[in-house]
Amino acid sequence: xxDKKFPTKHIFVTGxxxxxxxxxxxxxxxxxxxxxxxxxxxxxxxxPYLNVDPGTMSPYQHGEVYVTNDG
Numbered sequence: 001x002x003d004k005k006f007p008t009k010h011i012f013v014t015g016x017x018x019x020x021x022x023x024x025x026x027x028x029x030x031x032x033x034x035x036x037x038x039x040x041x042x043x044x045x046x047x048p049y050l051n052v053d054p055g056t057m058s059p060y061q062h063g064e065v066y067v068t069n070d071g
Contacts, residue, residue, distance in 0.1 A: 013027045031041045 011030065013023050013030075015021050015023050027043060031043055035041045
């Protein structure tokens with residue numbers, strides 16, 4: 001398979017917190033295209049907050065936040 005010949009590659013999609021920019025749709029579309037070309041694709045969303053709890057931030061600063069039971 002491809003992962004034995006080629007090393008792992010990472011693609012980062014970044015942007016601000018402005019809604020409707022299309023970062024999610026762009027990422028999902030790119031993952032679909034790469035997957036159909038035979039690449040193994042895994043997506044992960046990261047919220048890069050250091051020493052900040054986004055659950056306590058104003059929705060105007062961050063956007064809507066959902067905190068699960070496990071934190």
